[in-house]
Amino acid sequence: MTERKPTCGDAGGRNASGEPCGCDWGLSESTGLCVTHDPERIEQRRQIAAVGGKARTDKLDKFEWQAALPPLRTHADARVWQEEIARAVLSGKIDRKDAGTVGKILSDWVKAREGELTIDELEKLQDAQKKIREASRNRPRVA
Numbered sequence: 001m002t003e004r005k006p007t008c009g010d011a012g013g014r015n016a017s018g019e020p021c022g023c024d025w026g027l028s029e030s031t032g033l034c035v036t037h038d039p040e041r042i043e044q045r046r047q048i049a050a051v052g053g054k055a056r057t058d059k060l061d062k063f064e065w066q067a068a069l070p071p072l073r074t075h076a077d078a079r080v081w082q083e084e085i086a087r088a089v090l091s092g093k094i095d096r097k098d099a100g101t102v103g104k105i106l107s108d109w110v111k112a113r114e115g116e117l118t119i120d121e122l123e124k125l126q127d128a129q130k131k132i133r134e135a136s137r138n139r140p141r142v143a
């Protein structure tokens with residue numbers, strides 16, 4: 001006969017329908033209860049969930065913002081990117097260092113294709129770049 005492992009139910013843990021809890025892993029050494037039923041660890045679990053939830057939200061926010069950008073193929077796309085970056089810096093979605101890096105990549109991209117630009121397009125792009133620089137300068141540094 002195989003030896004039966006102790007369960008949370010042995011120490012008094014009950015599930016929602018009042019049956020002994022069958023969980024046999026992660027039992028507390030002091031109470032013998034599982035993570036779900038150990039009052040000592042319920043607060044700890046709540047805090048972990050809160051931190052995990054926040055990290056997920058931050059990540060999602062960043063992801064959705066990037067997903068909203070069009071693929072970078074035309075100068076019109078570059079303009080959208082520049083405007084969105086300026087907006088993102090001002091609203092605190094990305095920090096100034098990131099904005100500076102992306103802005104530099106964008107201006108390199110634009111420079112590499114400058115021959116294909118009309119005067120009108122060039123002026124609009126330079127205007128958008130100026131906006132990014134101003135947004136980066138004006139945004140107060142956050143700790």
Ligand SMILES: [Zn+2]
Pocket residue numbers: 008009013014021022023033034035036037
């Ligand atoms: Zn349990």
